[in-house]
Amino acid sequence: MSVAVGVTVHSLTAYPVTTVGTPEQQEALLPGMLSGDQLGAYCLSEPLAGSDIGSMTTRAVAEGGGDGEPTAYRLRGRKAWISHAGHADYYTTFARTSDEEGRGLSCFVVPADAPGITFGTPERKMGLHCDTVREVMYDDVPVDASRRIGAEGQGMAIALAALDAGRLGIAAAATGLAQSALDLAAGYAQERQQFGRPIAANQGLAFLIADMEAAVTSARATYLHAARLKDAGRAFSKEAAVAKLTATDAAMRVTTDAVQVLGGAGYTEDFPAERYMREAKVTQIFEGTNQIQRLVISRHVLR
Ligand SMILES: Cc1cc2nc3c(=O)[nH]c(=O)nc-3n(C[C@H](O)[C@H](O)[C@H](O)COP(=O)(O)OP(=O)(O)OC[C@H]3O[C@@H](n4cnc5c(N)ncnc54)[C@H](O)[C@@H]3O)c2cc1C
Structure with missing residues (x-):
């Protein structure tokens, strides 16, 4: 069951790039994702935002670009219950880019080696013992704008x-x-x-x-x-x-x-x-x- 859940979680992590990624993002990211060379984690839930994901507080603050498109983002916040955390090569992360209702979230593929990303101790669960589940902490993690998948505000959809x-x-x-x-x-x-x-x-x-x-x-x-x-x-x-x-x-x-x-x-x-x-x-x-x-x-x- 842990293997089955691992496969389905990994598939979730590739879904945004597959469906709304640009051709450049698909060319850069999909071969590793789809071949299984790269393992993904899907970072949506938070300690205070489980069923109600719209209440998430993890933020992505835009940098550079003046009045135009941002060149980078800084991610700050905490995700909970993240399968593969600490083992994954990348973290498909949803974070708030504005407070606009329904259109406040954006999606990012964050590399595991990004500075400022750390992990909690594994949860001691009732079952699924081969599925490592931990918190993921983002402490001003820099993410290049080329790693934002979809438009700003498209994250919830x-x-x-x-x-x-x-x-x-x-x-x-x-x-x-x-x-x-x-x-x-x-x-x-x-x-x-x-x-x-x-x-x-x-x-x-x-x-x-x-x-x-x-x-x-x-x-x-x-x-x-x-x-x-x-x-x-x-x-x-x-x-x-x-x-x-x-x-x-x-x-x-x-x-x-x-x-x-x-x-x-x-x-x-x-x-x-x-x-x-x-x-x-x-x-x-x-x-x-x-x-x-x-x-x-x-x-x-x-x-
Ligand atoms: C082993 C494991 C692996 C996980 N892996 C991931 C992962 O990889 N990535 C990720 O993002 N998340 C992951 N999760 C988190 C999981 O998706 C959440 O636990 C789930 O969405 C519920 O959120 P919560 O635990 O905060 O419960 P809460 O939202 O606090 O809900 C508690 C209870 O209240 C009920 N409830 C809440 N709102 C309503 C409502 N409106 N009407 C009726 N009942 C309601 C719920 O059904 C539930 O019974 C994982 C969880 C576990 C246990």
Whole structure:
């Protein structure tokens, strides 16, 4: 799961350059990003700005250029919960360039060796232990204007579009996680004998497995539907939110039920069921919590 999350986070970091970067920026940055030679971190969340990213306070102050385009920026502030922090080669960072509502944020690709960038100690998390998550501090970090991706003020639109796409990755990873839990539970239920027969021979348990299969199948269907819309160049924001909500809630339910099917063994580290359950939980929280997905979906429906 850490590997899957790593791939989807890295894809997020390349999204702004891919979609709104200039041909020069794409030529300079994309080969390293897309080949995987360069690892990225996506720096959106802050200690006091999680679901409400519009309230972020990290600033990028423009320098030079007189009345024209700035030649450089100085970044000052703090990001929280940043996957790959301390390991990444570059930090796709959103920062405030004005206080204008909705158009106050801009996007920058900051090299890891920029002076003034430092990292907190890794968070001690419930799961996803291969995904290092830390704070990133910017202490007047100089960033050349050629590293601003998109126009000044376009940052919020870029961040939200990147998250729409990223939600497909999280939904796919959650579906795989749920499938693993189901496979484990189905195999165990056929082997484990109680009352002289496999526990799967009890309808009460077999029906639990049927519900797990139904949840995995719906999770897969929703993310493939949204992904096909995206591939066809059609609107997919609502469908991506539905897929993220459906697949991650399915992963939570199915992994919890897998622990139940394994009984006491499911509660031990001898089987991966307990790890699947701990890993499922975070999928309901990041890339927009599932409450935020409901906000996105209801706004689309009620628009
Ligand atoms: C392991 C991990 C990796 C992460 N990686 C990254 C990363 O690489 N880059 C990055 O930028 N961020 C990352 N995050 C941050 C993640 O995106 C945030 O944790 C998430 O957006 C929620 O923000 P928050 O934790 O501040 O919770 P809060 O926004 O404080 O929310 C707390 C609770 O209130 C609910 N809530 C908030 N607003 C509303 C509302 N309007 N209506 C109903 N309920 C609401 C939330 O759903 C949640 O249940 C990561 C987080 C984790 C745990």
